[in-house]
Amino acid sequence: MSKQPVRVAVTGAAGQIGYALLFRIASGEMLGKDQPVILQLLEIPDEKAQNALKGVIMELEDCAFPLLAGIEAHSDPLQAFKDTDYALLVGARPRGPGMERADLLAANAQIFTAQGKALNAVASRNVKVLVVGNPANTNAYIAMKSAPDLPAKNFTAMLRLDHNRAASQLAAKAGFKVGDIKKLTVWGNHSPTMYADYRFATVDGKSVKDMINDQAWNKDVFLPTVGKRGAAIIAARGLSSAASAANAAIDHVRDWALGSNGEWVTMGVPSNGEYGIPAGIVFGFPVTTENGEYKIVEGLEIDAFSQECIDKTLAELQGEQDGVKHLL
Numbered sequence: 001m002s003k004q005p006v007r008v009a010v011t012g013a014a015g016q017i018g019y020a021l022l023f024r025i026a027s028g029e030m031l032g033k034d035q036p037v038i039l040q041l042l043e044i045p046d047e048k049a050q051n052a053l054k055g056v057i058m059e060l061e062d063c064a065f066p067l068l069a070g071i072e073a074h075s076d077p078l079q080a081f082k083d084t085d086y087a088l089l090v091g092a093r094p095r096g097p098g099m100e101r102a103d104l105l106a107a108n109a110q111i112f113t114a115q116g117k118a119l120n121a122v123a124s125r126n127v128k129v130l131v132v133g134n135p136a137n138t139n140a141y142i143a144m145k146s147a148p149d150l151p152a153k154n155f156t157a158m159l160r161l162d163h164n165r166a167a168s169q170l171a172a173k174a175g176f177k178v179g180d181i182k183k184l185t186v187w188g189n190h191s192p193t194m195y196a197d198y199r200f201a202t203v204d205g206k207s208v209k210d211m212i213n214d215q216a217w218n219k220d221v222f223l224p225t226v227g228k229r230g231a232a233i234i235a236a237r238g239l240s241s242a243a244s245a246a247n248a249a250i251d252h253v254r255d256w257a258l259g260s261n262g263e264w265v266t267m268g269v270p271s272n273g274e275y276g277i278p279a280g281i282v283f284g285f286p287v288t289t290e291n292g293e294y295k296i297v298e299g300l301e302i303d304a305f306s307q308e309c310i311d312k313t314l315a316e317l318q319g320e321q322d323g324v325k326h327l328l
């Protein structure tokens with residue numbers, strides 16, 4: 001018997017990431033090749049954005065995806081999030097010329113407060129939320145705080161792009177196949193302060209740290225390369241990463257919904273105090289996923305260098321989250 005469709009809301013649906021994301025969701029790459037989906041797409045109430053969204057919908061129709069059970073276009077989050085099972089919050093206010101970081105935080109706080117409230121009011125009580133729009137961890141925190149009737153654990157931020165970038169850099173350095181790496185993680189904020197940690201990583205049971213055995217490369221090449229990869233792509237393309245970000249969103253939600261088969265993946269999730277991260281901070285952690293739930297991998301040893309890196313990214317996040325407290 002065929003499955004009932006699930007509802008997937010995507011915000012910023014006419015943007016760059018949306019264009020790289022929607023077709024893959026509709027083809028079954030995110031929730032499985034047997035799972036019909038209804039897309040509930042949100043764009044700003046602006047003629048140009050709504051027209052662009054119409055064009056994207058025409059293209060979705062023209063793909064004749066057998067799993068695409070419906071498409072809706074909206075400009076109001078209360079309609080876009082109605083009964084939704086998944087919400088991918090991609091749309092955000094980009095930093096404009098002369099805009100200070102505090103202005104960016106405030107502009108996004110407004111968007112994610114409204115969207116959190118709308119999810120609280122109308123989404124499925126089990127909605128799984130992924131925030132992609134930057135600053136992703138803080139936006140997820142704002143949405144979570146604005147949705148007190150939904151489980152806090154259902155609000156997550158995207159660190160998977162950092163995780164995938166780290167895997168790829170390590171594979172190139174040590175000469176293994178990128179898909180063979182296990183037990184890699186990225187701690188903290190989706191920003192240049194993130195800490196990509198390969199101390200526990202293995203390939204065919206062998207330690208990646210031992211294979212590389214070069215702490216200077218870790219500190220001076222690997223971490224800055226992964227941390228500044230987004231900026232390097234903007235410099236090269238003149239636009240921020242979109243296909244790789246959409247790919248990471250697919251990976252994040254697929255593993256959350258369908259399970260990681262015991263493997264570690266990185267998700268930005270609200271802390272319950274693990275590793276000394278204050279409760280409620282949305283932080284990148286290693287997790288395993290099963291039956292639609294994630295579980296933070298606990299008990300890992302944190303050495304002095306790692307603690308220093310974790311403290312730095314935590315301090316940045318606390319600064320961001322303190323900066324929006326008065327708006328919540």
Ligand SMILES: NC(=O)c1ccc[n+]([C@@H]2O[C@H](COP(=O)([O-])OP(=O)(O)OC[C@H]3O[C@@H](n4cnc5c(N)ncnc54)[C@H](O)[C@@H]3O)[C@@H](O)[C@H]2O)c1
Nearest residue numbers: 012014015016017043044091092132133134136158161245
């Ligand atoms: N977490 C990550 O790893 C990661 C990676 C890459 C990009 N990003 C972020 O993702 C976001 C989207 O990137 P993009 O390249 O698609 O940008 P984009 O500017 O091409 O598209 C964003 C879209 O969101 C829409 N939008 C803005 N505010 C909205 C709102 N309140 N409701 C609904 N839609 C809204 C805009 O109209 C636009 O169409 C940016 O914030 C970017 O910095 C995050």
Ligand SMILES: O=C(O)C[C@H](O)C(=O)O
Nearest residue numbers: 134161229230231240241
């Ligand atoms: O949009 C950006 O500022 C960069 C993006 O978060 C990325 O990591 O590629």
